[in-house]
Amino acid sequence: MILSQLGRTARNASAKYSISNSYRSFSANRRLYSSETSEIKFLPGLLCKRAEKICDEYNKLEKEASNAQTYNSEVSTKLVKLGSIVNNYREYESSVSEIDDLRQMFSDPSLKAEAEEEMKSLTESIKTLVDKLQSRLLPPHIFSDNACILELRPGVGGSEAMIFTEDLLHMYQGYATENKWPFQVVSLTPNSAGGITEAILSVDKPGSYEKFQYEAGVHRVQRVPATESKGRTHTSTAAVVVLPQLGGDSEADAEASERKYAPGEVHIEVMRARGAGGQHVNRTESAVRITHIPSGIVVSMQDARSQHKNKAKAFQILDSRLAEIERVKRVEFEKSKRTAQVSSTGRSDKIRTYNYVQKRVTDHRCGFSMYNLDECMTGKRLEEVIQAMEKHDQIEKMEMLLEQET
Template sequence: MFRTFRIARWVLPRRIGLLGCRFQSTLEFKELHPSLLKKAHQSVQEIVQLDQALSKGDGFDAETQKTYSRVSSIRSMYEEYQELLDNLKGLQEMIQTDPSLKDDAKSEFDNSLPQFRQVSNNLLRKLLPPHPFAEKACILELRPGVGGTEAMIFTQDLLNMYIGYAQYHHWKYHVIAQNENQSGNGLVDAILSIDEPGAYDKLKYESGVHRVQRIPATETKGRTHTSTAAVIVLPQIVESVKDAEQSERSFRPDEIRIDVMRAGGKGGQHVNTTDSAVRITHFPSGIVVAMQDERSQHKNKAKAFAVLRARLAERERKEKENSERAARKDQVTTTDRSDKIRTYNYPQNRITDHRCNFTLYDIEGVTSGVKLDEVIDSMAARDFEERSKSLIE
């Protein structure tokens, strides 16, 4: 992965890991893997070509514009990286050959090292292929798992956590649908839309089964229960009601069936029902979306189509990812495996994310959404590490 410069230690101890920054000798620093540098170099060449096209007067379309801004930021980072690297190498040379300048060189070396590390990390981050939905707003679907009423209460807690998280970041959000259980203390299901572009990128690691361990409010004998709730994170594909109508058009009539949930009878002026529930069945995928929260059937339909679109897009992405992984034939564990991802242990005031083995002792902080970022960031770091590994393979 990294070559340790000068001092021959080709095999990194495992605990240092990919981005581990443990330096035994102050003269050590890590260069990026040659294959990564080759990629950066390619970007630089790409930009030269684009520049030539531009000077010939060819207009840029939106797509080229995007790649241009991407590769040009890679280029500037790559140049900065090279410059810092040369500088460090020079200083190292100086320290070893010229005893008179050793102290000065040493302090300068120490000063520029953190900057080098940051630049090299940023460069690596840029080189990773961008997530297809990274810019999207997102939709969270929550459902109770095992544990009866306690699971429903936990689903409500999770919904509050994500709402708190959105509020903490001053992001716009709205609850698309929310069905309470009969006794009114928990949720049978809920759909939350967070309308901030890029919210998907942050929250995508939340997909999976969340487990809670606590003494439920419904427990009379004081025993600790374990219950679960499932969270699904979807990219928001349809942004407005207008889009939703167009999205309805984009399905073939034989692909979908729209049911309005109404008893028979003559309808029209004969009755004045307030039941506005809509159910959409998408035959090719077997996805069924039902929506009843709005007073207008029309709005329910638009919402249902937005959710259907989101589910289809996420499914498509997963399939693509799986086939790519199968093509590489690697057995890398993925970050979005569908089993238990996180435990909320109330008696111990502990939250553990099982994918990255990250533990935080602040239930209150996380479930209010304020400290959720800490968990998400550690997950993002691990995902970053894995993705860069797959880039080199």
């Protein structure tokens, strides 16, 4: 039954294939990412073009490398990088041309069973190849290799929101522990009635930004708060901002990042000691507040006893915020260039709901729901939500590419 179905889809596919002269233009006009394994998944045309370009570049580099007298490490690393894409693409091309051969076998009844068997394995291998190529060929996120900083702040809902903010912090800490990523709480302001009013978590693993980028936005919680006496369900929110970490934490970098700004661009303030200061006072006055005048961004830092360290951290966060603003601007610009309307992935609306009554986590952007709230909140199964978002993001990026193509 399954086999015959397979055969039919294969026939279908090959019929379509014979209509259009090039499987490239055919695949481009097709819905590309069907979840059914029985259908053959082709690479979209635009990505094929891109892959071909990479092939050309690879050949050119190869020639260059063989002609050059001296060993060039830059070229060779690039060759290795491109090489894996080129190999995958060549494999993909040969697999697709095999379909053509198979089609002819279908007409022969003695070979039909064998052909169907063959088709099945071919479909599988094409699917894995396409998946690999897709993730490699889609334009990567500019910060995907960076470490990241998460800023958490309560939204509406008073002290319940502050408690939820703390829960979120624990979730991210748990997720980082689960992945064995080093992290530290850079700044934490506890609220005397429970919860936190502000937290900055720095995850110091390069590439962690890629995973955490989908966390940016407003998180909503629906539950009966511990502070509620009448058993009513409340809805509160917390906001998460995800920033890329630029450069390291070392002192040299801190100094360099301070020098990057023009004199007068950044206003540095320290906690003003009353009176004369200097030898008259021995209180630790290490709090630092920096204001970036052109953008109006204010960063204050008071966690460490060292003013130097606080200043370095504040500059680090200012750098990250400015870079993130720059990135968002660019994304908005690219979006505005597109003619078709796109469902918003911006931070304007709530992105996720944590419903404690139903033990459910729902991500509103990709429509993914999970009924293991507790394990999600400890960070153990947050990965599943993030993976769903990754898939969604990839689809969206491809849609964007297709629109550019047509």
